[in-house]
Amino acid sequence: MARKSTKTSNAEGAVYALPEVLDLKAATPLAEKLMSLRGQNIVLDASKVERLGTQCVQILIAAAATWKDEMAAFSIAEPSDSFTSGLQVLGLTPQAILEKEVAQ
Amino acid sequence: MDAMAEIRQTFFEECAEQLAELEAGLLAIENGEADSDTVNAVFRAVHSIKGGAGAFCLDDLVHFAHVFETTLDEMRSGRLDSSEKVVKIMLRSADALADLVTVARDGGTADAERNAGLIDELKGLVALAKGEEPPAPTAAAGGGASDGPVYDDGMGDIDFTPVAVDLSDLMGIGGDNKFRIVFKPSPRMYAKANEANRVLRDVYALGEAKVSCNTSEVPHLTAIDPEGAYLTFTIELSTAEPEEKVREVFEFVEFDCDLSIEAIHDAPDGDIEADDPDIAEILARIRATPDDEPTPAKTDEAEEEAPVAAKANQPEPEPEQAKAAPQPAKPAAPSAPAAAKADAAGDGKGGAGVGGAAQTIRVDLERVDRLIDLVGELVIHQVMLSQRAYQAGLARASDVAVGFDELEQLTREIQDSVMAIRAQPVKSVFQRLPRLVREVADISGKQVRLVTEGEWTEVDKTVIERLADPLTHMIRNAIDHGLEKPEDRLAAGKAEEGVVRVAAMHRSGRIVIEISDDGAGINRKRVKEIAIKKGLVPAEANLSDEETDNLIFLPGFSTADKISSLSGRGVGMDVVKRSIQALGGRVSIASRPGKGSTFTMSLPLTLAVLDGMIVSVGDQTVVVPLTAIIETLQPKASEVKSFGGDARLVQVRDTFMPLVDVARELGYSHELASATGGVAILVEAENGARSALLVDGIQGQRQVVIKSLEANYGRVPGIAAATILGDGRVALILDVDAVVATSRVEGNFFNSGMKHAAE
Known part of the structure; x- marks a missing residue:
């Protein structure tokens, strides 16, 4: 997770454990949760994720861009296999999510 | 009309367009004029119909369209050659598709057996195309969009056990x-x-x-x-x-x-x-x-909602993707007509066709008609107004007069533009012909190739509408009676396949449509025998070839030995002739034994306005259509020769032509008018024959609004229609051909052959 080191301040930051199921229904709560965590460094713990829906991926991408925009650290820790393969199916990697450029 | 019915109607209008597109495309393929765009257009047409039909749960239609589409897709991807056999099947499928659309719209039942047969044939083509492919189970062809879901509703599925998978x-x-x-x-x-x-x-x-x-x-x-x-x-x-x-x-x-x-x-x-x-x-x-x-x-x-419901409720306009048609047009969305247009016009290679296509709107014909009526009145009033002004002593050079001239030009332009709204290429009628020819050829067991020419010739919509029936009839006749059976053709040293040619052209301000075949021509001996047997002509009548040919226009005439599903019911060419005459048109035959026959019908371009020369005949004012006039002259006594009875000829430069006394023909006077006291108007009839019409004087040249005489009074021989002049009087519009022809064949016991006699 290369991004971790980019922010020199690194240190603490909130850790948010992503829920096991990130399906369609989880999209709105996830977006709300992430919104509430804005403005601080964040580590998303993806170790428990078992199911990853496309819309949640969109939200994670948006979040990554937002954090980057706000110069705060955003990282994904310990992605589960399901998480990684879920991304892979969509042609993405955790890296790709983190590197998402700022959208207007 | 509720919204759904309206959408439904739009869908069927769309269908009609798509079907026309489909047929045109297939014919182009058949003639070898196709490129990849044509194939794409054909594919899109079927695909759009399928998509729309799906939205209305028209299962039969969807199913058939799906199979058809699958086959077309093979052609599109180049795996299926567009051989003659393939195109024939496709054309028949297009007909079947059209039938299914009609059934879906108007109710009734489609020919299920034929459709099932066609589906099998189409599937056969797919299988053929797949011949060289690696194992490809083609369940696709039969499936159709109405099959069960391929996959379930996704993430909510509890059986879904995520496993760490290597992709x-x-x-x-x-x-x-x-x-x-x-x-x-x-x-x-x-x-x-x-x-x-x-x-x-x-x-x-x-x-x-x-x-x-x-x-x-x-x-x-x-x-x-x-x-x-x-x-x-x-x-x-x-x-x-x-x-x-x-x-x-x-x-x-x-x-x-x-x-x-x-x-x-x-x-x-x-x-x-x-x-x-x-x-x-x-x-x-x-x-x-x-x-x-x-x-x-x-x-x-x-x-697991069918796409259907969402479609119908989908209010927002969707920009259509003009790609190689993975997406059907969406008849349910309000923007569909425009989008489908763009879709059809898109080049299929990936250009976003949305902006490029010509914009069209659909307008109720009634509105256009009303506009045309009003413009007609406007023209009459404009003429009246300027005439009144001059009568009131206005100088021709005054500013007001200049204003009147400008107004006249403007009215004229308005009129032209309004007429242009109604002008349509005869293509819309010609398009229906290939199918007709195929069906008639099938029934009669003949091989027929249809050649159409001049399909972009424009003519007023009212004319087009009323053209279809007579044309259909004449083509049926040409195939059924005109063309010989394949074996007879071979025996006669002709190609097995007969040719029926339909050509449209503008000629002297009218539209002329020729239907010719390369068959045996009219069997004059037989025609005459039948006519005599049926008591249509006296047995001792001595008829010229043209007169014999024209016998087939007599009511009750039928040459068919046996009544077939095509003809022989005694409703024949007389009906054709009557309906063409009702349009202000004429029909004639030219037949050469062994070489075939040509039926020529000529119709006015529009039923609304006419450029005419206003002339005095006796104390009447008559309008001579300008399109027929070549020149006018005042005959000198030395140039007028009389011969036999009271027939007269006038010498124009080095040719002689018959001098027709209009007043006498129309019954305004019974005396021969003095040739030197009047003006001779040189006219050319549709067959190219020239004559001189003798009138008393020329008043001027003007555009007149045609008011139907038939609708308001009744048909008068020699008179095409009437108009209202600037002073409010009614003037008759001369039917030049009829007047010229009548003057030739007076005393003949039937007047169908008149035109040829003038030659």
Whole structure:
């Protein structure tokens, strides 16, 4: 997770454990949760994720861009296999999510 | 009309257009004039019909269209040759499709047996096309969109046990077919609980796939709609499966996503490489606007809703993707007509056709007619006004007079433009002919090739509408009576296949339509025998060839020995002739034994206005259509020669032509008018024969509004119609051909042959 080191301040930051199921229904709560965590460094713990829906991926991408925009650290820790393969199916990697450029 | 009925009507209007497109395309293919765009257009036409039919649950139609489309797809991808046999089957399928559309619209039953047969034939073609392909089970052909779902509702599925998978486990085996798929789900797709990753997994199962995801549209977290759709996937798939197998994967989401599937031949070409993502991006951007709206449907209630319901309720206009038609037109959306137009006009190679196509609107014919009536009145009043002004002593050079001139020009322009609204190419009638010819040829067991010419010749809509019936009848006649049986043709040293030629052209301000065949020509001996047997002519009558030919126009005449489903019912050419005459037209025959016959009908271009020369005949004012006039002259006594009885000739330069005394022909006077006291108007009849009309004087030249005499009074021989002059009086419009012809054949016991006698 290369991004971790980019922010020199690194240190603490909130850790948010992503829920096991990130399906369609989880999209709105996830977006709300992430919104509430804005403005601080964040580590998303993806170790428990078992199911990853496309819309949640969109939200994670948006979040990554937002954090980057706000110069705060955003990282994904310990992605589960399901998480990684879920991304892979969509042609993405955790890296790709983190590197998402700022959208207007 | 409620909204649904309105949408339905739009759908059927669309269908009619698509069917015309389909037929035109297939005929072009048949004639070898097709390029890839034509094939694409044909494919799109069927696809659009299928898509629309799906929305209205017209299962039969969908099913047939689906099979048809599958076959066309083979042709489109070049796996199926457009051989004659193939095109013939396709043409018949197009007919069947048209029937199904009609049945869907008007009720009734389609010929299920024939359709089933055609479906089998179409499937046979698909199988044939697949001949060289690696194992390709073609369940696709039979399936149809109405089959059960291919996959369930995605993530809500409890049986779904996520396992750590290496993607290679998911991947099928690669193959020779390479496709580039651009797949952009819309929020609706997610709202129906269809998961993009589920679809993608299905794609992986087909072969080796490389997916890249375009995330550029994902907005800032603050702006994101958690249930929106922002990702676009580009998949490079290499598979052993054929294209429709790939399409099948998307079958249940195709209404809810932007999808383009494109076969890549050879090594990926640099151009396409660069083009496609760009276009995808542009399209995605266009799409982004409506899609940003939160979707009303909730995820949990959207169990497995057919695309249908969502379609019909979908209010927002959808920019249509003019790609190689993975997406059907959406008749349910208000924007559909325009979109479908664009779709049809799009070049199929990937240009976004939305902006490029000509814009059209549909207008009630009634409104146009009303406008034309009003403009007609305007013209009359403008003429009246200027005449009154001059009568009141206005100087011709005054400013007011100049103003009147300008007004006249303006009215004229308005009139021309309004007429142009109603002018349509005869193509719309000609288009129906190929099918007619095919059917008649089938029934009569003859081989017929139809050649049409001048289909862009424009003529007023009212004329077109009333043209179809007589034309149909004449073509039927040409095939049934005109052309010989194949064996007889061979015996006569002709090609087995008969040719029926239909040509339209403008000639002397009228539209002339010629229907000719290369058959045996009219059997004059037999025609005469029958006419005598039926008591239509006296047995001792001595008839010229033309007169004999014209016997077939007599009521009750039929040459058919036996009554077939095509003809022989005694409703024949007399009906044709009457309906053409009612239009102010004429029909004539030219027949050469062994070489074939030509029927020529000539009709006025419009039934609304006419440029005419206003002349005095006796104390009447008569209008001579300007289009018939070549020149006018005042005959000198030395130039007028009389011969036999009171017939006269006038010498014009070094030719003689008959001098027709109009006043006498119309019954205004019984005395011979003095040739030197009047003006001779040189006219040319439609057959090219020239005559001189003798009138008392010329008043001027003007555009007149035609008022039908038949509708308001009754048919008068020699008179085409009437008009209202500037002073409010009614003037009759001369039917030049009829007047010229009558003057020749007076005393003849029937007057059908008159035109030829003038020659």
